[in-house]
Amino acid sequence: xxxxxxxxxxxxxxxxxxxxxxxxxxxxxxxxxxxxxxxxxxxxxxxxxxxxxxxxxxxxxxxxxxxxxxxxxxxxxxxxxxxxxxxxxxxxxxxxxxxxxxxxxxxxxxxxxxxxxxxxxxxxxxxxxxxxxxxxxxxxxxxxxxxxxxxxxxxxxxxxxxxxxxxxxxxxxxxxxxxxxxxxxxxxxxxxxxxxxxxxxxxxxxxxxxxxxxxxxxxxxxxxxxxxxxxxxxxxxxxxxxxxxxxxxxxxxxxxxxxxxxxxxxxxxxxxxxxxxxxxxxxxxxxxxxxxxxxxxxxxxxxxxxxxxxxxxxxxxxxxxxxxxxxxxxxxxxxxxxxxxxxxxxxxxxxxxxxxxxxxxxxxxxxxxxxxxxxxxxxxxxxxxxxxxxxxxxxxxxxxxxxxxxxxxxxxxxxxxxxxxxxxxxxxxxxxxxxxxxxxxxxxxxxxxxxxxxxxxxxxxxxxxxxxxxxxxxxxxxxxxxxxxxxxxxxxxxxxxxxx
Ligand code: TXE
Numbered sequence: 001x002x003x004x005x006x007x008x009x010x011x012x013x014x015x016x017x018x019x020x021x022x023x024x025x026x027x028x029x030x031x032x033x034x035x036x037x038x039x040x041x042x043x044x045x046x047x048x049x050x051x052x053x054x055x056x057x058x059x060x061x062x063x064x065x066x067x068x069x070x071x072x073x074x075x076x077x078x079x080x081x082x083x084x085x086x087x088x089x090x091x092x093x094x095x096x097x098x099x100x101x102x103x104x105x106x107x108x109x110x111x112x113x114x115x116x117x118x119x120x121x122x123x124x125x126x127x128x129x130x131x132x133x134x135x136x137x138x139x140x141x142x143x144x145x146x147x148x149x150x151x152x153x154x155x156x157x158x159x160x161x162x163x164x165x166x167x168x169x170x171x172x173x174x175x176x177x178x179x180x181x182x183x184x185x186x187x188x189x190x191x192x193x194x195x196x197x198x199x200x201x202x203x204x205x206x207x208x209x210x211x212x213x214x215x216x217x218x219x220x221x222x223x224x225x226x227x228x229x230x231x232x233x234x235x236x237x238x239x240x241x242x243x244x245x246x247x248x249x250x251x252x253x254x255x256x257x258x259x260x261x262x263x264x265x266x267x268x269x270x271x272x273x274x275x276x277x278x279x280x281x282x283x284x285x286x287x288x289x290x291x292x293x294x295x296x297x298x299x300x301x302x303x304x305x306x307x308x309x310x311x312x313x314x315x316x317x318x319x320x321x322x323x324x325x326x327x328x329x330x331x332x333x334x335x336x337x338x339x340x341x342x343x344x345x346x347x348x349x350x351x352x353x354x355x356x357x358x359x360x361x362x363x364x365x366x367x368x369x370x371x372x373x374x375x376x377x378x379x380x381x382x383x384x385x386x387x388x389x390x391x392x393x394x395x396x397x398x399x400x401x402x403x404x405x406x407x408x409x410x411x412x413x414x415x416x417x418x419x420x421x422x423x424x425x426x427x428x429x430x431x432x433x434x435x436x437x438x439x440x441x442x443x444x445x446x447x448x449x450x451x452x453x454x455x456x457x458x459x460x461x462x463x464x465x466x467x468x469x470x471x472x473x474x475x476x477x478x479x480x481x482x483x484x485x486x487x488x489x490x491x492x493x494x495x496x497x498x499x500x
Contacts, residue, residue, distance in 0.1 A: 024046045173473055
């Protein structure tokens with residue numbers, strides 16, 4: 001942690017291969033959530049910075065990146081993965097300082113996953129195929145073209161993990177990129193820009209800093225931007241969609257969730273309790289996939305509740321750098337206030353706190369950080385605001401159900417539909433629920449077990465589109481068809497007016 005009064009680092013936009021002064025001399029401070037002290041400043045962000053970034057990305061696209069051989073791009077992504085892996089510890093420390101998350105989590109999840117994203121899409125590109133449809137005397141083949149400059153707008157909860165999740169397929173498919181990391185967590189994106197400066201031609205990766213309402217909004221609207229991949233809140237996603245619509249930009253929106261964890265009496269209850277606690281509280285509950293509603297079959301409510309409470313109480317909050325720490329700080333004072341306003345509302349809505357929900361006393365220098373004890377609440381009506389709205393913090397509610405039909409009704413009874421996790425030993429039930437749950441992803445007897453080849457995304461208000469594996473490659477490219485009619489010996493030429 002930086003001692004009080006130490007000079008702030010200045011993080012600048014990365015444009016055309018170099019860190020550049022912003023157009024306006026207006027700055028925001030970036031705080032270290034674990035202690036509340038500022039450690040850096042970033043530009044507030046302006047339309048001028050965004051214009052420059054997008055125009056540079058357009059130039060780099062036209063000057064050749066869009067026409068490089070796929071094998072060459074795959075090699076560059078592999079180089080980026082190796083360079084990032086070699087500096088994993090530095091990136092993990094930066095991520096932990098910037099987000100308040102445990103260093104152990106950054107070391108074990110965020111940074112290895114960022115490396116895997118780059119490596120995975122290098123491989124996916126090498127093995128990519130496009131279809132060819134043949135009929136008598138006619139050949140239709142599909143080619144994929146890059147879109148041009150694309151915008152990647154990312155949140156503060158998994159900063160490098162989510163940026164590289166979008167960046168790798170975007171570059172793989174031959175697009176150039178303008179990234180806007182969250183104003184709360186600009187650290188690792190800035191480190192990545194420095195790293196990519198050694199690997200990519202200037203302009204292929206551009207990065208602007210700043211607020212959503214300045215830099216983010218201008219980026220979505222910029223005329224050179226052909227697609228927007230956004231991860232963030234549902235309300236912001238709706239605004240991004242409105243801004244992108246008039247120019248028919250391609251859109252991928254990964255938004256919020258209020259995900260259910262369903263625990264049936266036939267499950268291994270110890271494993272289910274461990275899984276439910278991990279799903280609810282990893283990263284302080286600040287992951288769109290977090291299981292913030294725990295639905296449990298009434299016949300096992302009592303022992304399951306006890307197992308849950310014991311596990312939640314055993315979670316250790318503390319210095320993010322301490323390897324024994326399970327939970328770090330929330331991202332900001334404002335965010336903690338918002339989460340606490342939900343805790344107050346939970347009491348009004350009839351919730352009973354089984355554990356947590358207070359501000360823990362922390363020793364110096366952590367006393368000024370944004371700490372909150374993980375909270376488990378029961379007794380909330382299923383339709384209450386706390387049981388249906390995304391809180392995005394260390395808060396989970398517990399709800400009993402009588403049978404599978406009621407479990408399904410409760411699980412589907414919110415406007416979100418990102419993911420669900422089902423704990424049961426009954427294979428028929430697992431398949432039935434996998435089919436009927438309104439969610440983009442269903443896990444059975446696990447949570448957040450990812451295979452990067454699989455589609456990722458939500459239904460209902462959790463988003464639009466899918467990323468992952470070939471879905472990412474499709475999003476970041478335009479499929480085009482070429483139809484060739486030819487005379488093949490005695491085979492009659494196909495009649496163009498009659499579809500095959
Ligand atoms: O996210 P925002 P915030 C949810 C969660 C959280 C709430 C708000 O419920 O409490 O969203 O968080 C940029 N045009 N999630 O305010 O505002 C912004 O600068 C273009 C769920 O941090 O959605 C940042 O880079 N861009 C989520 C990014 O959008 C705009 C993760 C996300 O910010 C913009 C984070 C605009 N008008 C929060 N306004 C998840 N799905 O994982 C903001 N931005």
